[in-house]
Every structure is written in structure tokens, then in C-alpha cells.
Amino acid sequence: MSLEKRARTLALQTLASDQVKAPNPNFAEEVARSFAQQSMMSLIGAQLSLVEPGVVEINLPYRQDLTQQNGYLHAGVVTTIADTACGYAGYTLMPVGASVLSVEFKVNLLRPAEGETFVARAEVIKAGKTLTVVRADVFAITDDARKLIATMQGTMMCLTK
Amino acid sequence: MSLEKRARTLALQTLASDQVKAPNPNFAEEVARSFAQQSMMSLIGAQLSLVEPGVVEINLPYRQDLTQQNGYLHAGVVTTIADTACGYAGYTLMPVGASVLSVEFKVNLLRPAEGETFVARAEVIKAGKTLTVVRADVFAITDDARKLIATMQGTMMCLTK
């Protein structure tokens, strides 16, 4: 197995995420409602494609107006969908009435962001009462091939009233 | 002096940056030309406002369609202007014919991104032959007040043909 395939397999494998318990029974609706309020998501054409306890995926079709000087998806757009996926992955495990905030994140850009569609997949590594650590991988998809183009490690904060 | 004022003073002070030598005499034109090719900058309404050897600033007026669920500027947009400023700050010190690439960056989000305008100011910390380390501060401006809302530390790569 190549290194690329291995990383891909690791990241995409079934995580049995339905066995992680979400404290808020309406977590999926809450994520969808909040996502719909992020006008930035609609500006860039990003869509929520998976919401499970501790895992969120966001899809983004390539568009020419989202690019940097070489025609690749701008690193800022790659980061935008990764950060949003991380925030909501963390949010799925927060209690009723909480809100979520990005504290910090770090992104490594691994390959040129070229593809027809991009998917950011975020998974919670550690859910804490105040801080939740999340990782996201961003893949570029062309035909049936997926390439890992970026990876994020970040911290999300749970705010309760 | 308050902590906030001190950080602000530190970040905004005159850096005597014209005394840092740019190996490419046309660095400012090159940055402007490349920036104009980043369609993402035009989508979000970002403008290049300062280009000096080792220092670049980008301005972004607030727009409702750039926000997250609470109406603040999306962390991804904050990151987008910071990353672009870092890339071009690094680029100002690269040789003729080089191109620049973001390798990785880390962002700490310090305060809610609310303001009328946002400024990302990037400064090169260490310019190397292959790798250049850059820091950027992002400020929110309302009337005459500036608040530091985010800070980035990142690595840019110089590609030569």
C-alpha cells in the first residue's frame, strides 16, 4: 500500500462514530441550522455533507473565483472549510445550549489544491468540557481519485451561557 | 500602557523596512501582479495596501456575506488575508523568477472579528533560501480604534525554476 493510500484509508475508514454519544439529541439539526447562518459558506458554495457524533464533512465544488495566482483553490478556502468542519465536529459533542468558537488551528498544505470537488473531513480527537481538539483532512477529488491536500489540527471552545 | 496597546504598538511600529534589501528590484510590481491574479481576493473584496521589503498589508472591508453564524468575520476569511499577506511578505525577499507557496501556518483567534475594516499585516521573521518564516497580525478597525483579533505564524517556500 502506498503512503498516500494508507493515509487515505486511515482518514476515510468507518469510525463507528454512531457509537460515540452526542449529549445533545438534536445535534444534527443544530449543526445544519448554524451552518445555514454562515453566509461565508454560501458565498463559496460549501455544503454540509455528513454530520455524525464527533465527525463532520463539508463539500466544496471547485470554482474559478476561489483560487490563488496559479489557479489552485486558495489556501484560505481550504482552511475555511477545514475550520468549519472542525468547529461543527466539536459542536456535535457539546451539551444543549452551548455554542462553539475556534480558538486556534494549524494547517499543513500537502499538495496543490487542484480537483473538481474538495471534501474537508473533521474528527474529534479529544472532547473536553471547555476545549475540544479536532483534526481535519482535506481531499481533492477528480473523477474517482482522492488526494489528501491538507491537514489541520485545531482547538475549539465550548461556550455555555 | 495596557497589554492591548503594547501589542498594538509592537505590531504597528515603523520597522525601517526600507532598509531591508529586496533582491528583486521589481518586487512591488510582482506582488501587485500576482495579487491581481488571486480571484479569491477579488471575491472577498481584499486590497493590497502596503508592500515593502519583508512587510505586506492587506485591507478588507466588512461584508455581511463573509461571516460565520454570529455575524463576525469568518475565521477562514481572517486566515485568508493573513495567509496572503504572509505569502507576499515572503515573496518580496525572494529572487527574480521565484514563486511562493504556503507550506503551513498556525492562527490564534484572539477576539471576535467585528469591525468596519480588517487589516492583515505580515512581517518576515527569517528569510531563508528555501523556507521563509513570517508572522501576521490581523486587526479589526472601528472608527479610530484598532483591535488585534488574530495572529499567524507560518512558513512560506521559495520555488525557483
Next chain:
Amino acid sequence: MSLEKRARTLALQTLASDQVKAPNPNFAEEVARSFAQQSMMSLIGAQLSLVEPGVVEINLPYRQDLTQQNGYLHAGVVTTIADTACGYAGYTLMPVGASVLSVEFKVNLLRPAEGETFVARAEVIKAGKTLTVVRADVFAITDDARKLIATMQGTMMCLTK
């Protein structure tokens, strides 16, 4: 499956790493020789426990003189073994005659570093000609229980003469 167990399973699963090809047939000896020259490893009592193409593990027994103010392993020590594991994981995939250098890394500290032994496991995410991106998880082991206490994402550089 709990979130903790899931993360653990993910991190510890067999990676079929022997199927990733190391360009240097003597990679394991080279890693061992270089590790033996790191006097810091011997000062803290760290040992190389696994060397495969793209994967390296380092073990460290708890010692009272490696702690911070609360008696937990110092975050700097946690980082030291994670960084060393990352560097050598990257090194296993570098060509004959190369040397390796840490460019940058980011660590999230997830739980108090308490345990009888600590293991840092690093895996290459993307091996490039110049830059290699590596991730490391650090586990605390007490009796038979393993806890993920920290995770690192970093960049290593390949230097050739």
C-alpha cells in the same frame, strides 16, 4: 466505542507500513546510529522501540526529574520524544546520504502526562523531496491502559549534500 478508544484504535492500528518502500535499504541502522548520537535521548532515558518505513516509536519511562510543577511529565519532554520520533519517521523515507532537520511542529496537550511509561508514535503523512509532514501521538501507559496525552503535527526537512 468511546471517543478515546476510537482515537487509540486509529492511532495504533497496523499500518501495513512494511509495504511503504524506504529508498535507503539501511534506514533502520541509520536511524539507530543517529539516535545514539542524540545525547538528550540518553539524558532523559528515551529508547527507540520501533523503526519501520514511515513509522517510528520512542519509549520513555517516567522519572521524577522529568516533571513540571505538578509532578506530570513536562510538556517539553513530551514534545522532545514526539519531535524525535517525527524526525526519524521522516528520515526512514529519505534517500541515502540525506540528513533530517525539524522545520516546525505544533503540539496539542490533551491530558495530564501521568503514567509509568510514555510512547511517542510518529507516522509520515506526506513524504516530499524537500519537506515531509509527520504526525505523532504520545500515549501514557499505566498497567495495561493507554491514554492519548498529546498529538503533534510537524514538518521535517531533507538535506542532501
Next chain:
Amino acid sequence: MSLEKRARTLALQTLASDQVKAPNPNFAEEVARSFAQQSMMSLIGAQLSLVEPGVVEINLPYRQDLTQQNGYLHAGVVTTIADTACGYAGYTLMPVGASVLSVEFKVNLLRPAEGETFVARAEVIKAGKTLTVVRADVFAITDDARKLIATMQGTMMCLTK
């Protein structure tokens, strides 16, 4: 002014830090007491050399047993003193009875860590009720010359009983 000198000047300038108010009047004693309990500091020979509100410096003389394979100070040791300086810089601005915890940090290694002595200087960027963001620069000193060898950006957490 060279880039290196500029960065140095920036980092070393007087910060008028005595004008930042520490909520705990005994902050300096508390830092010294806690530092003395970090057995790792004594193992590597690190000393607290400056404690002001929001600013802490730690000195470390070079020792052969703190090195990596090329005889330079190990990146983990560089990180250890930077992290400790960051933690205590944050601690100086925390209320009476609080304790401090490293949440995460990111380090860029800028130059080989060679020198007679090393100084990590940490400065608080933003002190929050729960989270404090701190930056540290690490310098290598040889005779009278100082070189910036690493820079850290991290998050510290305030724990109250």
C-alpha cells in the same frame, strides 16, 4: 538595518511591561516557587532570569548532554524553555490561587541552535479569563552576538479552583 537585527530589536525592546498590571501582587514569588518545583528545569540547568507582568525570560547554558545528533541544542530543549517561559508569562497575569496549564504551542526552528547560552523570552499577546495567548522567541548567545533561533506561539489555560 538587517532583517535579523530588526527581528532582534523588535523582540528585545523594552516593553514598558511594568505598566501592565498583575492581578496577583505576589506573582514574581509564585512564579519562582513554581519554577523551583519543575525538576526538569533543574535537570537541564535552566534558570529564571526575568519575571515581569506578562514577560518571562529563562536562561540555559549550553551543555553537551542536551544535544541532538549534530551537537546542536535539541529542538525539544529549545521548546522546553520556550514553553516554560510562555506558561509563566501567562501565569504572571492570572488571579490569586490560579494555576496554569499549556494547552498547545507551535514552534518554528529558524537556525541551528548553537551558542554558549540560550534565552527564551515570552510575552503575553492576549490575556483572557480562561485562555492566554503567548509568544516566545529563543535566542542563542555567543560572546556578544544574539541570534534568533526559534519562535513559539502558544495557548495557556488558567485553572481556578
